[in-house]
Amino acid sequence: xxxxxxFGEVFSLWSFLILLGGTIIGLILGATPGLSPTMAVALxxxxxxxxxxxxxxxxxGALYTSTVAGGAVSAILLKIPGAPANIATTLDGNAMxxxxxxxxxxxxxxxxxxxxxxxxxxxxIFATPVLAKWTLAFKSSESFWIAIVGITIIGTLGSKSVVKxxxxxxxxxxxxxxxxxxxxxxxxFIFHPSLSGGVHIIPALIGLFAIPQIIxxxxxxxxxxxxxxxxxxxxPITKAVKEVARRTRALGIGTAVGSIIGIxxxxxxQIAGLVAYDQSRNFSAEREKFGTGHSEGIIAxxxxxxxxxxPSLVPLLTLSIPGSPTAAVLLGxxxxxxxxxxxxxxxxxxxxVWPFINSMLIxxxxxxxFGLLIAGWAAQIARVPRHVMAPMVLALAVFGSYSVQLSMxxxxxxxxxxxxxxxxxxxxxSAAPLVLGLIxxxxxxxxxxxxxxxxxxxxxxxPFFFTGTLNLCLIAIVVASITYxxxxxxxxxxxxx
Amino acid sequence: xxxxxxxxPAAIILVLGIWVAFISFTQEPAAAxxxxxxxxxxxxxxxxxxxxxxxxxxxxxxxxxSLIDLRNMLPGVIVACIYVFWGAKFFGFYTGTxxxxxxxxxxxxxxxxxxxxxxxxxxxxxxxxxxxxxxxxALILNVYTPREIFA
Numbered sequence: 001x002x003x004x005x006x007f008g009e010v011f012s013l014w015s016f017l018i019l020l021g022g023t024i025i026g027l028i029l030g031a032t033p034g035l036s037p038t039m040a041v042a043l044x045x046x047x048x049x050x051x052x053x054x055x056x057x058x059x060x061g062a063l064y065t066s067t068v069a070g071g072a073v074s075a076i077l078l079k080i081p082g083a084p085a086n087i088a089t090t091l092d093g094n095a096m097x098x099x100x101x102x103x104x105x106x107x108x109x110x111x112x113x114x115x116x117x118x119x120x121x122x123x124x125i126f127a128t129p130v131l132a133k134w135t136l137a138f139k140s141s142e143s144f145w146i147a148i149v150g151i152t153i154i155g156t157l158g159s160k161s162v163v164k165x166x167x168x169x170x171x172x173x174x175x176x177x178x179x180x181x182x183x184x185x186x187x188x189f190i191f192h193p194s195l196s197g198g199v200h201i202i203p204a205l206i207g208l209f210a211i212p213q214i215i216x217x218x219x220x221x222x223x224x225x226x227x228x229x230x231x232x233x234x235x236p237i238t239k240a241v242k243e244v245a246r247r248t249r250a251l252g253i254g255t256a257v258g259s260i261i262g263i264x265x266x267x268x269x270q271i272a273g274l275v276a277y278d279q280s281r282n283f284s285a286e287r288e289k290f291g292t293g294h295s296e297g298i299i300a301x302x303x304x305x306x307x308x309x310x311p312s313l314v315p316l317l318t319l320s321i322p323g324s325p326t327a328a329v330l331l332g333x334x335x336x337x338x339x340x341x342x343x344x345x346x347x348x349x350x351x352x353v354w355p356f357i358n359s360m361l362i363x364x365x366x367x368x369x370f371g372l373l374i375a376g377w378a379a380q381i382a383r384v385p386r387h388v389m390a391p392m393v394l395a396l397a398v399f400g401s402y403s404v405q406l407s408m409x410x411x412x413x414x415x416x417x418x419x420x421x422x423x424x425x426x427x428x429x430s431a432a433p434l435v436l437g438l439i440x441x442x443x444x445x446x447x448x449x450x451x452x453x454x455x456x457x458x459x460x461x462x463p464f465f466f467t468g469t470l471n472l473c474l475i476a477i478v479v480a481s482i483t484y485x486x487x488x489x490x491x492x493x494x495x496x497x
Numbered sequence: 498x499x500x501x502x503x504x505x506p507a508a509i510i511l512v513l514g515i516w517v518a519f520i521s522f523t524q525e526p527a528a529a530x531x532x533x534x535x536x537x538x539x540x541x542x543x544x545x546x547x548x549x550x551x552x553x554x555x556x557x558x559x560x561x562x563s564l565i566d567l568r569n570m571l572p573g574v575i576v577a578c579i580y581v582f583w584g585a586k587f588f589g590f591y592t593g594t595x596x597x598x599x600x601x602x603x604x605x606x607x608x609x610x611x612x613x614x615x616x617x618x619x620x621x622x623x624x625x626x627x628x629x630x631x632x633x634x635a636l637i638l639n640v641y642t643p644r645e646i647f648a
Binding site for chain 2: 047050163164166167170171173174177181183184186188189214215217218219220221222223386387388390391392394395396398399402403406408411412415419423424426427428441444445448449452
């Protein structure tokens with residue numbers, strides 16, 4: 001019950017204002033098509049430099065929570081998911097909105113998000129310290145394998161192609177090694193003076209997530225956004241509350257599925273909504289109504305994608321393995337703020353971690369309140385056209401990268417990495433494994449070098465890294481995730497013919 | 498053309514992998530390159546698989562970049578590059594950003610260029626956005642940005 005001791009910090013004036021501001025901005029960004037939660041969190045990291053670690057993390061947590069929920073607005077009213085996590089919401093949400101019940105659909109989505117989100121954060125609160133105590137016994141060899149598990153799981157499960165996913169992880173590890181080696185002090189891969197300080201994680205994150213989106217917006221040229229905007233008719237909130245309370249099965253399935261998928265490293269929220277929607281339909285007595293604007297479909301999808309947020313931080317805080325791409329960016333935010341996730345985090349930084357987790361709990365409530373308030377004019381938020389959005393995001397990316405260390409080199413690196421990522425994305429690579437390689441690569445290297453030094457004094461490198469139950473279990477996870485993904489890829493190719 | 502769209506990126510990745518591996522295995526001190534040697538070996542191996550798959554035509558078909566894509570994105574990318582690599586420093590951040598935002602708005606706005614209202618709208622959007630940026634970065638966050646010609 002340690003978390004109760006740190007509730008007061010969330011309600012200090014500045015922290016609460018930051019939480020409030022982050023939630024409202026997150027809802028607006030989430031509702032805007034093309035601005036994913038991952039990109040919103042990446043763009044916000046430079047702002048956290050001006051804050052202390054607690055407030056910085058509160059801002060990032062509030063954005064993570066509310067952008068996922070805000071994505072439902074454009075999914076329902078424009079049939080464009082604000083984030084990949086909201087794909088399932090479009091199925092019944094937009095159908096309901098087309099029937100003139102747009103406000104009801106928005107109310108159901110925010111209420112279901114609240115229930116799923118709160119239960120997900122409670123799981124984070126109670127499961128994380130238990131897992132952290134267990135992982136305290138890890139040696140450097142096991143820590144090395146955990147970092148490799150993180151890179152391979154996201155690289156394989158999170159990508160369409162196993163080879164491309166793992167290659168992206170390798171490219172990320174290579175970028176992570178550019179600059180001076182921490183142990184020997186040697187220069188590595190410095191082929192331009194701008195790289196002498198290495199590639200700073202924040203410009204890299206901004207470039208990887210913002211620049212490809214900007215160029216994607218350019219790709220459509222001067223074409224008009226022909227979005228069919230649905231008018232929102234009034235709907236009493238009490239009716240929506242009763243409807244959500246009546247649909248306990250959909251709510252239960254959504255929350256359970258979201259929590260389980262969130263806690264599995266690398267799987268992410270993209271599939272949580274779809275799996276919950278599918279399972280809810282299988283167990284529903286009104287199966288035939290799904291897809292026609294049925295409330296169970298919205299409730300299952302939205303409770304799942306918000307229930308995923310809290311649990312996705314469990315492996316992040318205890319093992320440094322993010323549960324989703326946004327959690328991977330959050331890992332960068334934690335490191336930048338001097339917080340190194342791992343088994344000892346609740347002993348070394350409880351004053352930062354607990355207020356951060358508590359703020360996510362309060363943030364869920366604020367998200368629901370403000371979500372319901374904006375439901376009436378939400379469609380206007382979601383209609384910011386591409387030609388306005390692209391230059392604004394570019395300017396934010398430039399200012400954000402520059403403000404990290406007041407260096408133009410960071411801005412150049414941000415643009416070059418981002419342009420490279422755009423090209424890679426067009427050829428089937430994804431940013432998540434690359435980010436994981438970039439962040440976890442140096443952690444893996446540190447444990448590998450430390451472990452190798454210990455191993456030389458003992459029985460040698462092979463017995464040190466390849467024996468022991470935990471080492472073998474982690475190696476088995478790496479092999480199993482690669483094998484499973486290769487098998488799935490072959491099967492999918494056969495299905496496609 | 499479609500074949501080239503898969504072979505070319507696979508070949509570039511392979512060349513990058515070989516270059517990273519070459520540096521990792523030849524540079525000194527060797528102790529600083531232990532970890533790069535480890536992942537660069539995997540890098541080259543995976544890049545070879547990717548290249549062979551692309552050569553055999555078994556690589557999954559991806560979007561790629563078509564000539565129409567290039568035509569659409571080039572004006573924006575050129576303005577972005579001029580802004581980042583030259584304009585932001587030469588004009589100062591705020592002036593450079595104002596010009597870049599306005600140029601991109603004009604390039605990609607589907608509204609007709611002949612209408613006076615369209616131009617007024619673009620100027621108002623740019624001015625409002627820059628006011629927010631100045632308030633946020635200069636007044637609230639106190640980030641000192643290059644002012645160059647206005648310094």
